[in-house]
Amino acid sequence: AQSVTQLDSHVSVSEGTPVLLRCNYSSSYSPSLFWYVQHPNKGLQLLLKYTSAATLVKGINGFEAEFKKSETSFHLTKPSAHMSDAAEYFCVVNKLIFGTGTRLQVFP
Amino acid sequence: DAGVIQSPRHEVTEMGQEVTLRCKPISGHDYLFWYRQTMMRGLELLIYFNNNVPIDDSGMPEDRFSAKMPNASFSTLKIQPSEPRDSAVYFCASSLVHNRGPPNTGELFFGEGSRLTVL
Numbered sequence: 001a002q003s004v005t006q007l008d009s010h011v012s013v014s015e016g017t018p019v020l021l022r023c024n025y026s027s028s029y030s031p032s033l034f035w036y037v038q039h040p041n042k043g044l045q046l047l048l049k050y051t052s053a054a055t056l057v058k059g060i061n062g063f064e065a066e067f068k069k070s071e072t073s074f075h076l077t078k079p080s081a082h083m084s085d086a087a088e089y090f091c092v093v094n095k096l097i098f099g100t101g102t103r104l105q106v107f108p
Numbered sequence: 109d110a111g112v113i114q115s116p117r118h119e120v121t122e123m124g125q126e127v128t129l130r131c132k133p134i135s136g137h138d139y140l141f142w143y144r145q146t147m148m149r150g151l152e153l154l155i156y157f158n159n160n161v162p163i164d165d166s167g168m169p170e171d172r173f174s175a176k177m178p179n180a181s182f183s184t185l186k187i188q189p190s191e192p193r194d195s196a197v198y199f200c201a202s203s204l205v206h207n208r209g210p211p212n213t214g215e216l217f218f219g220e221g222s223r224l225t226v227l
Contacts, residue, residue, distance in 0.1 A: 034215070043112070043199060043218035090151065095203070095214065096141075098151040 002027050004091050006099035014107050019078040021102045023065075023091030026072065033074040034092040035065055038101075044090065050074065061085070081106045112219035114200050120225045126188040129222045132181055133202030141216065142175055142185050143199040151199075157183065190226045197221040 007022040025031055032051045036044040048059025055067040061084075065076045074091060086106045091099040113132040121127055133140045141156040155165040160177045168175070172191070177183040187194055199221045203214040 036216075036218075041220075043220045044201075044216070045218070046215045049215065095216065096153055096156075098143075098153075100150045 002031075002094055002097050004093045004097050004099040006089075006091050006102050008102050009100065010103045010105065012105040012107065013081045015083055016080050019063075019076070019081045019085065019104065021076040021089050021091075021104065023074045023076065023099060024072050025074060025091070025093040027093055031093050032095060033065075033067060034095070035059065035063070035074075035076050036090045036092060038088045038090065040087075047076070047089075083108065112200055112202050112217050114198075114219035114222050116222055117220065118223045118225075120227065121190055122227050123191055124189045125226075126186065127190045127194075127224060127226075129185045129198050129200075129224070131183045131185070131200030131219060133183070133200070134204075134217055135181065137202035137204045137217070138180075139203040139205065139214070140177060140183050141201040141203070142183070143201065144196045145199060145221070146196045154185070187224075190224075192226045195224055195226050197223045 003026045005024045013019055030052055034049045035047040037047050038044045047063050048057045048065055050057045050067045058064045063078045065074050067074055083106050088101045088103050090101050115130045138159050142154040144152045144154055152167055154167045155175045156163055157177045173187055175185045199218050201216040201218045203216050205214055
C-alpha cells in the first residue's frame with residue numbers, strides 16, 4: 001500500500017526564518033519521493049526528488065529534504081524563508097500519490 | 109520546448125453541456141496524466157496513459173468522464189453531461205521514463221491547468 005501524509009495544512013513563518021514542511025509516507029517497496037510547489041493559478045513544479053541515491057536531497061530555490069527510512073519521513077526545509085516562497089507544497093510518493101498539500105505563508 | 113500545453117485555460121458552461129479539455133504533452137514524453145484539483149479533495153489522479161494506451165482509469169469519477177489519446181502529441185478529457193460538482197481545475201502532466209530507472213521515478217511536468225466552472 002502507498003500513501004502520503006502532510007502533517008500541516010498551513011504553515012506560517014516570518015521572512016528570514018527557517019521553513020519546515022512535514023511529510024510522512026507509506027510504501028510497500030523502496031519509495032521514490034518528490035516535493036512539488038504550486039504558485040497561485042499555476043501548475044505544479046518539481047522542487048526536488050529522492051530516488052534511492054543520497055538521503056539528503058538539494059532542490060531549487062534553496063530547499064532541501066532528507067529521506068529518513070526509520071521515520072518514514074521526507075520533510076522539506078529551507079534555512080531562510082523568502083516572500084516568494086509563499087505557495088502550496090505537495091509531497092508525492094512513487095510519482096503518483098499526492099499529499100493534500102501544505103500552504104506556506106511568509107510574513108514580512 | 110514549450111512545456112505541457114492545456115486549453116482552454118478557463119471555461120464556464122452550463123449544467124448538461126459537454127466539456128472538452130485538451131492537452132499537448134512535451135514532445136518525446138511517453139506518459140500522460142490527467143489530474144483534478146479541488147479545495148475539498150486536493151489533487152486527484154483521474155487517468156494516465158503510457159504510449160497512448162490508458163493504463164489506469166480507476167480515478168475517473170463516473171461514466172460521464174472519458175479520456176482519449178489518439179496520438180503521442182494530443183489528449184482530451186471529456187465530460188458529458190457536465191454538472192456543477194465537476195467544477196475544478198484540471199491538470200495535464202507528462203513524464204518520460206528513464207531507461208535506467210524504474211517507471212515511478214520520472215518527474216511530472218504539469219501544464220497550467222484548465223479552470224472549469226459549471227453553473
